Amino acid sequence: MTETERPLRADARRNRARVLEVAQQVFETEGLAVPVDEVARRAGVGVGTVYRHFPTKEALFEAILVHRVEQLVAEAKALADAEEPGDAFFGFYKNMIRRVVGNKALGEALSAAGRDLMEITATAGRDLRAAQDELLHRAQRAGAVRADLTGDDLKAILVGIVATERQIGGEPGRLGALMIESVRA
Numbered sequence: 001m002t003e004t005e006r007p008l009r010a011d012a013r014r015n016r017a018r019v020l021e022v023a024q025q026v027f028e029t030e031g032l033a034v035p036v037d038e039v040a041r042r043a044g045v046g047v048g049t050v051y052r053h054f055p056t057k058e059a060l061f062e063a064i065l066v067h068r069v070e071q072l073v074a075e076a077k078a079l080a081d082a083e084e085p086g087d088a089f090f091g092f093y094k095n096m097i098r099r100v101v102g103n104k105a106l107g108e109a110l111s112a113a114g115r116d117l118m119e120i121t122a123t124a125g126r127d128l129r130a131a132q133d134e135l136l137h138r139a140q141r142a143g144a145v146r147a148d149l150t151g152d153d154l155k156a157i158l159v160g161i162v163a164t165e166r167q168i169g170g171e172p173g174r175l176g177a178l179m180i181e182s183v184r185a
Contacts, residue, residue: 016053019043024064036060069124072096076131086144086184089135093180097158098173101165129155140185149183157183 008016022043026034036057040047054060075092082088121128129151136154139145161176168175 012053015043015045015049019045019050019053019060020064020067023060024068027061027064032061066121066124069121069128073124073127073131076128076135080131080134080138085135085138085142089139089145090180090184092132092135093158094173094177097161097165097176097180100162101172101176143185146183146185154183 019039023039026039026042036050037047039060040050043050050060054063075095079088079092132154133151136145136149136151140147140149157179158176161179165172165175
């Protein structure tokens with residue numbers, strides 16, 4: 001936050017959160033063609049409120065993407081102390097794959113706009129990688145995951161799973177669940 005920016009009032013924070021929540025649901029289920037004014041209507045706010053927080057539709061997509069990654073970070077961190085590290089690891093990845101594959105609209109929109117997804121989610125992405133590495137290492141120490149699997153290996157496997165699932169269609173997460181099982185010790 002710069003010196004000239006003020007923190008959002010409580011109602012503005014609630015409105016911003018509501019717009020993000022509704023936009024995420026709308027774009028995920030109905031696609032990117034839904035106009036911003038329809039998102040505003042469904043969120044119960046004026047279109048000016050949406051544009052005050054998100055000056056462009058692309059800015060709204062970016063905020064949704066960052067929010068999504070931050071949610072994954074929170075989920076991974078919450079599982080870091082799970083009693084069964086293997087179950088936590090496999091459950092997290094199966095759920096993440098299912099959700100990512102089922103929501104191709106955001107990634108496609110940002111890619112089409114020529115934006116680097118890694119740049120947009122840089123800070124949250126680093127936090128996610130650290131939380132994922134912790135899940136991986138705990139599962140490895142528990143003997144649930146192959147000891148030779150690295151975080152880079154896992155990332156490559158996940159990227160491949162998501163790309164393949166998007167290509168072949170079908171039940172989101174099914175192929176990913178099968179593939180992630182291949183790293184079981």
